[in-house]
Amino acid sequence: xxxxxxxxxxxxxxxxxxxxxxxxxxxxxxxxxxxxxxxxxxxxxxxxxxxxxxxxxxxxxxxxxxxxxxxxxxxxxxxxxxxxxxxxxxxxxxxxxxxxxxxxxxxxxxxxxxxxxxxxxxxxxxxxxxxxxxxxxxxxxxxxxxxxxxxxxxxxxxxxxxxxxxxxxxxxxxxxxxxxxxxxxxxxxxxxxxxxxxxxxxxxxxxxxxxxxxxxxxxxxxxxxxxxxxxxxxxxxxxxxxxxxxxxxxxxxxxxxxxxxxxxxxxxxxxxxxxxxxxxxxxxxxxxxxxxxxxxxxxxxxxxxxxxxxxxxxxxxxxxxxxxxxxxxxxxxxxxxxxxxxxxxxxxxxxxxxxxxxxxxxxxxxxxxxxxxxxxxxxxxxxxxxxxxxxxxxxxxxxxxxxxxxxxxxxxxxxxxxxxxxxxxxxxxxxxxxxxxxxxxxxxxxxxxxxxxxxxxxxx
Amino acid sequence: xxxxxxxxxxxxxxxxxxxxxxxxxxxxxxxxxxxxxxxxxxxxxxxxxxxxxxxxxxxxxxxxxxxxxxxxxxxxxxxxxxxxxxxxxxxxxxxxxxxxxxxxxxxxxxxxxxxxxxxxxxxxxxxxxxxxxxxxxxxxxxxxxxxxxxxxxxxxxxxxxxxxxxxxxxxxxxxxxxxxxxxxxxxxxxxx
Numbered sequence: 272x273x274x275x276x277x278x279x280x281x282x283x284x285x286x287x288x289x290x291x292x293x294x295x296x297x298x299x300x301x302x303x304x305x306x307x308x309x310x311x312x313x314x315x316x317x318x319x320x321x322x323x324x325x326x327x328x329x330x331x332x333x334x335x336x337x338x339x340x341x342x343x344x345x346x347x348x349x350x351x352x353x354x355x356x357x358x359x360x361x362x363x364x365x366x367x368x369x370x371x372x373x374x375x376x377x378x379x380x381x382x383x384x385x386x387x388x389x390x391x392x393x394x395x396x397x398x399x400x401x402x403x404x405x406x407x408x409x410x411x412x413x414x415x416x417x418x419x420x421x422x423x424x425x426x427x428x429x430x431x432x433x434x435x436x437x438x439x440x441x442x443x444x445x446x447x448x449x450x451x452x453x454x455x456x457x458x459x460x461x462x463x464x465x466x467x468x469x470x471x472x473x474x475x476x477x478x479x480x481x482x483x484x485x486x487x488x489x490x491x492x493x494x495x496x497x498x499x500x501x502x503x504x505x506x507x508x509x510x511x512x513x514x515x516x517x518x519x520x521x522x523x524x525x526x527x528x529x530x531x532x533x534x535x536x537x538x539x540x541x542x543x544x545x546x547x548x549x550x551x552x553x554x555x556x557x558x559x560x561x562x563x564x565x566x567x568x569x570x571x572x573x574x575x576x577x578x579x580x581x582x583x584x585x586x587x588x589x590x591x592x593x594x595x596x597x598x599x600x601x602x603x604x605x606x607x608x609x610x611x612x613x614x615x616x617x618x619x620x621x622x623x624x625x626x627x628x629x630x631x632x633x634x635x636x637x638x639x640x641x642x643x644x645x646x647x648x649x650x651x652x653x654x655x656x657x658x659x660x661x662x663x664x665x666x667x668x669x670x671x672x673x674x675x676x677x678x679x680x681x682x683x684x685x686x687x688x689x690x691x692x693x694x695x696x697x698x699x700x701x702x703x704x705x706x707x708x709x710x711x712x713x714x715x716x717x718x719x720x721x722x723x724x725x726x727x728x729x730x731x
Numbered sequence: 732x733x734x735x736x737x738x739x740x741x742x743x744x745x746x747x748x749x750x751x752x753x754x755x756x757x758x759x760x761x762x763x764x765x766x767x768x769x770x771x772x773x774x775x776x777x778x779x780x781x782x783x784x785x786x787x788x789x790x791x792x793x794x795x796x797x798x799x800x801x802x803x804x805x806x807x808x809x810x811x812x813x814x815x816x817x818x819x820x821x822x823x824x825x826x827x828x829x830x831x832x833x834x835x836x837x838x839x840x841x842x843x844x845x846x847x848x849x850x851x852x853x854x855x856x857x858x859x860x861x862x863x864x865x866x867x868x869x870x871x872x873x874x875x876x877x878x879x880x881x882x883x884x885x886x887x888x889x890x891x892x893x894x895x896x897x898x899x900x901x902x903x904x905x906x907x908x909x910x911x912x913x914x915x916x917x918x919x920x921x922x923x
Contacts, residue, residue: 377758
């Protein structure tokens with residue numbers, strides 16, 4: 272007699288291959304798509320005026336004059352938060368799978384490929400495993416702070432979602448100080464890192480926490496100055512305003528509209544990598560020196576939160592860079608007047624408007640995933656920098672570079688006429704395409720250099 | 732001063748060139764085929780068949796060409812092989828093998844038994860998968876039933892013994908029953 276639990280994923284997916292493929296497709300596309308559609312349906316309604324008008328028209332209920340109106344508004348806000356939090360968790364999970372598969376192939380391995388089709392459900396299995404584990408707190412730890420630390424990180428991760436625009440209308444709220452708010456709110460993550468390092472009462476964790484604090488505080492400066500470049504170019508701090516100042520085509524993106532912005536893009540991405548503790552700047556959790564750094568003493572669900580924050584932060588970093596420099600959700604060929612025309616004047620917009628909105632979300636998601644892939648690719652290419660190298664990179668290179676970009680942008684905005692900006696856009700786009708082509712050729716040559724090696728995407 | 736400036740910008744150029752090199756190398760490896768062999772269930776060919784021909788896997792005995800000389804039993808340094816012979820009750824001139832047990836659980840795959848065999852009846856196969864629930868089940872009985880003994884093979888001068896291709900008999904025995912069910916040529920499981 273062979274005893275199986277029936278939950279053995281390998282045997283399940285082998286017994287019902289169609290079920291495995293369906294479950295994978297659902298988790299890979301159905302779940303995110305459902306969240307996007309829910310966001311599109313809920314986020315634009317998220318103003319008291321809209322809710323009042325809808326209650327008036329459909330229910331004949333005077334919400335604005337009702338004593339319960341704040342309960343309704345709060346319920347709606349909770350719904351919005353629910354969607355955003357779930358999206359974060361799903362992205363964090365999926366990106367771990369993507370990272371492990373990409374890392375595997377880059378190291379001539381395969382990576383997790385058993386649960387679900389192509390191993391996609393391994394992130395679900397990991398999460399379930401983590402949640403089922405014991406939540407241990409070291410006896411000598413500071414219990415209150417130890418328990419509180421993951422929440423700080425979590426809050427720092429979730430707050431930027433308030434202003435991160437997923438689409439033309441799909442944003443929780445369009446603050447007029449959006450960029451400033453993101454820079455301030457995302458720094459909450461380091462509070463969690465520092466608190467967890469201190470509260471763990473362990474040398475490794477403490478070193479990790481202090482490294483994290485030093486790193487994030489240093490890199491806030493170049494990141495902040497580099498983020499000022501698109502702000503100067505758009506003339507607004509609002510995230511939606513910055514996206515609206517760009518266009519759908521690459522030569523209308525800020526990154527190509529001005530050579531200083533081109534450099535500032537790389538400075539901003541490098542600095543946000545350091546702020547998100549991604550390799551090559553993962554000093555706070557350097558495995559070879561600090562075991563696991565600030566979360567060395569954590570286990571179970573608290574560890575899961577730290578890891579989720581680490582991976583989901585990639586979405587914030589990439590989404591921010593896409594919004595500020597790469598045209599955000601702008602769809603090529605559609606301008607602001609198209610959105611206004613399709614929206615109409617009725618209480619509910621026309622179906623065409625929803626189609627265009629989904630398209631704009633798709634643009635944002637595709638660009639962001641592309642940048643996330645670059646982050647993963649960098650992680651599996653570069654070794655970790657030393658602490659002194661990390662500091663010298665920040666203070667000797669990135670800070671002066673970001674300042675220079677800032678000043679050049681100021682002068683550029685004053686002196687260069689629109690025709691010059693347009694020309695720069697075309698020229699820099701052409702340059703970028705040329706560099707990409709050169710890179711593709713170099714990559715192809717690397718493969719053909721080894722006898723018997725060729726491009727082969729098999730062996731999944 | 733000038734040297735310092737050159738060093739400063741030299742670092743920036745270094746970053747750009749080394750990133751270019753490193754990123755193109757890792758990307759090129761992402762586009763190649765991983766060398767991992769997905770043993771056991773996602774392989775194009777059985778792994779046993781991809782091993783080198785002189786691989787020393789589980790021993791196999793072709794009793795049809797066994798001369799009953801017991802050279803292998805004597806050669807074995809750790810007593811893995813157990814052979815018993817008897818006279819054929821029906822034909823006193825003919826001797827028979829009543830027992831030919833190889834304890835694969837003990838075998839160290841040294842190959843000393845294969846060397847003295849005059850007909851190549853005992854040979855290493857390339858099979859290596861013989862997981863059993865109990866270690867006693869790893870005693871492979873090449874004469875399954877003592878009541879049906881196998882007569883000695885008499886070699887013919889100037890002629891090679893008609894040995895079955897190495898591995899075929901063992902593979903048939905292993906394929907006949909998965910490790911969950913008990914292969915017929917194995918002894919009964921020890922009751923705990």
